[in-house]
Amino acid sequence: MYELSLLCPEGRIEAVGEALEALDALSVSVEDADAQTEAEQALFGEPGMPPPRDGWQRSRVVALFPTQEAAGEARALLEVQDFFDGCRVLGLAEVPDQDWVRLTQSQFAPVEITPEFWIVPTWHELPAQAKRHIRLDPGLAFGTGTHPTTRMCLRWIAGRGGDFGRVLDYGCGSGILAIGAAKFGAADIDAVDIDPAAVESTRLNAEANGVALKAGLPEAAQGRYGTVLANILATPLKVLAPLLCAHVDAGGHLVLAGILERQAEELREAYAPWLPLQVSDAEDGWILMTAAR
Numbered sequence: 001m002y003e004l005s006l007l008c009p010e011g012r013i014e015a016v017g018e019a020l021e022a023l024d025a026l027s028v029s030v031e032d033a034d035a036q037t038e039a040e041q042a043l044f045g046e047p048g049m050p051p052p053r054d055g056w057q058r059s060r061v062v063a064l065f066p067t068q069e070a071a072g073e074a075r076a077l078l079e080v081q082d083f084f085d086g087c088r089v090l091g092l093a094e095v096p097d098q099d100w101v102r103l104t105q106s107q108f109a110p111v112e113i114t115p116e117f118w119i120v121p122t123w124h125e126l127p128a129q130a131k132r133h134i135r136l137d138p139g140l141a142f143g144t145g146t147h148p149t150t151r152m153c154l155r156w157i158a159g160r161g162g163d164f165g166r167v168l169d170y171g172c173g174s175g176i177l178a179i180g181a182a183k184f185g186a187a188d189i190d191a192v193d194i195d196p197a198a199v200e201s202t203r204l205n206a207e208a209n210g211v212a213l214k215a216g217l218p219e220a221a222q223g224r225y226g227t228v229l230a231n232i233l234a235t236p237l238k239v240l241a242p243l244l245c246a247h248v249d250a251g252g253h254l255v256l257a258g259i260l261e262r263q264a265e266e267l268r269e270a271y272a273p274w275l276p277l278q279v280s281d282a283e284d285g286w287i288l289m290t291a292a293r
């Protein structure tokens with residue numbers, strides 16, 4: 001395969017991306033051309049919402065083509081378009097054949113949640129000190145343990161150690177939190193997500209880990225729970241405040257993640273009519289907020 005790399009200003013990303021797709025690119029990726037430099041710009045988007053901007057101030061657009069001719073033709077056609085003004089070709093290069101499966105696998109090492117609790121891909125040996133573990137491979141749904149928000153929820157689960165009551169994992173993704181709770185003894189677990197692929201993924205991952213849980217769409221969450229876990233993002237968490245709080249049983253716990261440090265106050269305010277949230281963990285600019293009823 002051959003990759004055509006372009007440098008584009010923000011205003012050109014959409015037109016160039018659409019043109020590359022029309023030119024039968026196998027894939028088109030857009031990254032911050034200033035990543036890992038002083039000029040890097042964070043660009044956060046909420047799921048279900050349009051992206052805050054089309055791209056970075058300077059984006060590197062990489063399109064993959066099956067042959068050198070196809071990539072060269074795309075390059076020649078793009079360079080004569082009006083909308084290519086301000087863009088520039090960075091290069092056209094052959095992508096060396098690799099064992100992509102092995103390469104992808106090599107990027108996922110076991111993740112330590114606590115010294116005794118690990119998330120381990122199926123192709124890795126279990127670390128000797130892992131007294132508890134979840135076997136999980138990266139798949140279609142979010143939640144491999146590599147993101148700080150997931151890790152903080154799992155740390156909370158490990159720290160509590162048991163006595164969860166009924167567990168609700170709201171926005172379960174891969175099911176990692178529900179499975180984690182099961183590994184610490186939770187027995188009655190509902191895991192729900194708006195994405196049917198996440199529900200399926202949770203079912204398969206639970207089965208692979210020998211864990212019993214009920215996975216379904218959000219309406220499957222019914223009644224009160226001793227533990228309600230929701231790692232989503234600040235905006236949906238605010239919308240879900242009355243619903244999530246209504247699921248927390250007397251003496252139960254609410255655990256929220258997907259919140260940036262600067263969003264703590266708005267979350268506290270959104271939940272204040274029902275439960276008093278407090279920050280109970282922090283990692284890489286993300287926080288964990290919890291409340292007890």
Ligand SMILES: C[S@@+](CC[C@H](N)C(=O)[O-])C[C@H]1O[C@@H](n2cnc3c(N)ncnc32)[C@H](O)[C@@H]1O
Nearest residue numbers: 142143150171172173193194195198231232236
């Ligand atoms: C950041 S992932 C978290 C996955 C996993 N629980 C973890 O901690 O790694 C958020 C998940 O919430 C789901 N989600 C987003 N909005 C939702 C909503 N309103 N109701 C239920 N699930 C939602 C997404 O589909 C996604 O799978």
